[in-house]
Amino acid sequence: MRIIIVGFGVxxxxxxxxxxxxxxxxxxxxxxxxxxxxCLDNSxxxxxxxxxxAQRLLDAKKMRETVGAxxxxxxxxxxxxxxxxxxxxxxxxxxxxxxxxxxxxxxLITSAMRNGKHVICVNKGPLALAFPSLIELANYNGVxxxxxxxxxxxTPILEFAKRCLKGDRIISFRGILNGTTNYILSKMEEGxxxxxxxxxxxxxxxxxxxxxxxxDGFDAAAKLVIxxxxxxxxxxxxxxxxxxxxxxxxxxxxxxxLERGNAVKLLAVCxxxxxxxxxxxxxxxxxxxxxxxxxxxxxSSEHSGQQTIIGRGAGGMETASAILRDLIEIRDATFS
Amino acid sequence: MRIIIVGFGVxxxxxxxxxxxxxxxxxxxxxxxxxxxxCLDNSxxxxxxxxxxAQRLLDAKKMRETVGAxxxxxxxxxxxxxxxxxxxxxxxxxxxxxxxxxxxxxxLITSAMRNGKHVICVNKGPLALAFPSLIELANYNGVxxxxxxxxxxxTPILEFAKRCLKGDRIISFRGILNGTTNYILSKMEEGxxxxxxxxxxxxxxxxxxxxxxxxDGFDAAAKLVIxxxxxxxxxxxxxxxxxxxxxxxxxxxxxxxLERGNAVKLLAVCxxxxxxxxxxxxxxxxxxxxxxxxxxxxxSSEHSGQQTIIGRGAGGMETASAILRDLIEIRDATFS
Numbered sequence: 001m002r003i004i005i006v007g008f009g010v011x012x013x014x015x016x017x018x019x020x021x022x023x024x025x026x027x028x029x030x031x032x033x034x035x036x037x038x039c040l041d042n043s044x045x046x047x048x049x050x051x052x053x054a055q056r057l058l059d060a061k062k063m064r065e066t067v068g069a070x071x072x073x074x075x076x077x078x079x080x081x082x083x084x085x086x087x088x089x090x091x092x093x094x095x096x097x098x099x100x101x102x103x104x105x106x107x108l109i110t111s112a113m114r115n116g117k118h119v120i121c122v123n124k125g126p127l128a129l130a131f132p133s134l135i136e137l138a139n140y141n142g143v144x145x146x147x148x149x150x151x152x153x154x155t156p157i158l159e160f161a162k163r164c165l166k167g168d169r170i171i172s173f174r175g176i177l178n179g180t181t182n183y184i185l186s187k188m189e190e191g192x193x194x195x196x197x198x199x200x201x202x203x204x205x206x207x208x209x210x211x212x213x214x215x216d217g218f219d220a221a222a223k224l225v226i227x228x229x230x231x232x233x234x235x236x237x238x239x240x241x242x243x244x245x246x247x248x249x250x251x252x253x254x255x256x257x258l259e260r261g262n263a264v265k266l267l268a269v270c271x272x273x274x275x276x277x278x279x280x281x282x283x284x285x286x287x288x289x290x291x292x293x294x295x296x297x298x299x300s301s302e303h304s305g306q307q308t309i310i311g312r313g314a315g316g317m318e319t320a321s322a323i324l325r326d327l328i329e330i331r332d333a334t335f336s
Numbered sequence: 337m338r339i340i341i342v343g344f345g346v347x348x349x350x351x352x353x354x355x356x357x358x359x360x361x362x363x364x365x366x367x368x369x370x371x372x373x374x375c376l377d378n379s380x381x382x383x384x385x386x387x388x389x390a391q392r393l394l395d396a397k398k399m400r401e402t403v404g405a406x407x408x409x410x411x412x413x414x415x416x417x418x419x420x421x422x423x424x425x426x427x428x429x430x431x432x433x434x435x436x437x438x439x440x441x442x443x444l445i446t447s448a449m450r451n452g453k454h455v456i457c458v459n460k461g462p463l464a465l466a467f468p469s470l471i472e473l474a475n476y477n478g479v480x481x482x483x484x485x486x487x488x489x490x491t492p493i494l495e496f497a498k499r500c501l502k503g504d505r506i507i508s509f510r511g512i513l514n515g516t517t518n519y520i521l522s523k524m525e526e527g528x529x530x531x532x533x534x535x536x537x538x539x540x541x542x543x544x545x546x547x548x549x550x551x552d553g554f555d556a557a558a559k560l561v562i563x564x565x566x567x568x569x570x571x572x573x574x575x576x577x578x579x580x581x582x583x584x585x586x587x588x589x590x591x592x593x594l595e596r597g598n599a600v601k602l603l604a605v606c607x608x609x610x611x612x613x614x615x616x617x618x619x620x621x622x623x624x625x626x627x628x629x630x631x632x633x634x635x636s637s638e639h640s641g642q643q644t645i646i647g648r649g650a651g652g653m654e655t656a657s658a659i660l661r662d663l664i665e666i667r668d669a670t671f672s
Binding site for chain 1: 354492499502504623627637640645648651656657658
């Protein structure tokens with residue numbers, strides 16, 4: 001399978017590293033030989049129809065900060081030009097999340113699908129803003145759009161709901177979808193103030209310099225959109241989510257909850273009445289009540305009751321493993 | 337798909353009820369029209385090549401305590417005779433678990449596979465005692481042997497590990513695989529003695545009159561065998577499990593653990609060094625540390641870290657939903 005990688009940050013690089021380390025058993029166990037035929041970042045691009053050398057690609061990025069340094073006199077190509085002209089089965093979209101207009105990812109995905117390429121997207125922006133129309137476009141063009149890495153990092157929350165509960169009906173779900181805010185709230189439970197906790201989260205690399213995406217609930221809401229569409233068959237986007245963040249959660253509130261045997265969590269809920277992200281008291285004994293940077297989702301199904309899945313919600317290599325799952329799924333569905 | 341049901345207790349009846357209630361959408365969503373062509377219990381049998389009437393079958397069992405009452409003058413057939421002579425794609429094995437010699441289930445499963453029938457087994461006995469040879473026999477005869485309901489009840493623990501972590505490598509797992517002992521230990525944490533807790537568990541229907549299967553760790557060990565074979569590719573049986581139960585756990589031990597922020601759990605562990613079931617201290621903050629009758633398993637994988645799945649580990653309708661998943665999987669793999 002030939003892959004075009006657009007965006008070469010932590011996740012893109014982790015994916016190439018993962019392919020390198022797993023190439024032998026990917027071939028022996030899955031019969032797969034994925035190769036990257038084009039790779040782009042902000043400052044340059046590298047193209048090789050027979051496959052780029054993965055180690056050299058990683059070195060170019062590490063030493064010279066751009067894949068453009070892969071070739072000595074590498075011409076710089078435009079992403080849309082590459083998507084249109086380079087033969088490949090799959091485009092991997094790894095540009096940073098933009099929840100305002102979803103660009104440049106939306107245009108790139110749209111173009112790839114129109115050009116008959118399957119898309120693996122680890123970018124929540126386009127999906128949060130336009131899930132229903134992107135899926136429609138994928139179906140119209142007869143290609144697959146997959147996005148396991150957008151929810152739960154390496155934790156297969158979407159697959160769990162879609163595959164493992166086949167034959168049952170999921171009625172509702174609720175969960176902690178953002179690790180940064182969960183870390184902050186866990187620290188507040190230990191007595192830290194909101195300000196102290198957020199400072200610590202920034203120092204540890206859990207929170208961005210501008211933490212709004214996390215603390216105002218945008219990230220969790222984007223994931224909720226993806227889950228509501230994919231798992232529950234709803235046709236919703238960001239504007240349908242009733243969202244509030246954790247910026248107004250104060251210590252006394254956390255302490256009072258604790259006295260009642262509860263914890264304050266930024267909970268995403270999808271049921272017949274609600275589609276919301278908000279700070280919510282959750283019983284300490286509830287399986288969904290996890291601490292630190294963990295994510296957790298509880299699904300309620302008609303016959304098999306409540307089932308919870310817990311794991312790390314982020315991380316380069318974790319997300320890369322989700323991309324690999326998507327790649328295997330696309331191969332299984334299309335090349336067999 | 338034509339199904340032979342052998343053993344018609346709570347699980348078998350729940351499965352027929354589930355098929356009844358879901359028949360319309362099984363047909364519309366999955367294109368499936370499963371029908372029971374033969375059904376046996378201890379005292380009788382019912383056969384109809386065109387499909388038994390599900391409601392009448394349930395009524396016969398309820399009113400007259402045997403499916404033999406389905407026909408007024410129903411002849412009584414032997415299970416092996418039915419498996420050999422009645423045309424069907426799938427045999428559903430629901431006889432009670434026997435961890436001594438696995439019978440009669442082992443003979444029935446073996447016979448069904450030799451007759452080219454796929455098998456869905458919700459009986460831990462045959463699998464715990466002879467997993468490797470049963471899988472070999474299934475492969476040799478070109479049929480599928482599925483057993484989702486044996487581990488986790490309706491919670492898709494086996495599917496999660498097999499399907500959702502595709503492309504990653506599970507290195508080890510540990511979990512609480514028996515709800516009865518977990519209930520007893522949870523009650524002891526609240527200060528009850530072992531004797532009080534087991535009496536309560538019997539009254540609530542969680543523990544059998546002879547609770548040895550649960551409290552001595554046999555049930556958890558049987559599930560561990562199934563998981564070690566199916567998920568980790570080991571070739572092990574009951575005798576390879578280092579097993580100890582909870583009968584010697586006393587209150588001071590539970591209290592001391594609690595003071596250290598831990599709980600005593602009957603933990604099943606599978607890693608490179610150990611394959612065991614034993615009372616073990618688990619940190620209260622560990623996602624696998626669940627209370628009451630819940631089951632929980634944490635998988636450690638190479639790239640996506642630790643992932644935990646939690647749910648009810650038993651129940652008629654829950655297990656029936658696992659059978660339905662197996663049935664859909666067999667259909668997808670063989671009739672498409």
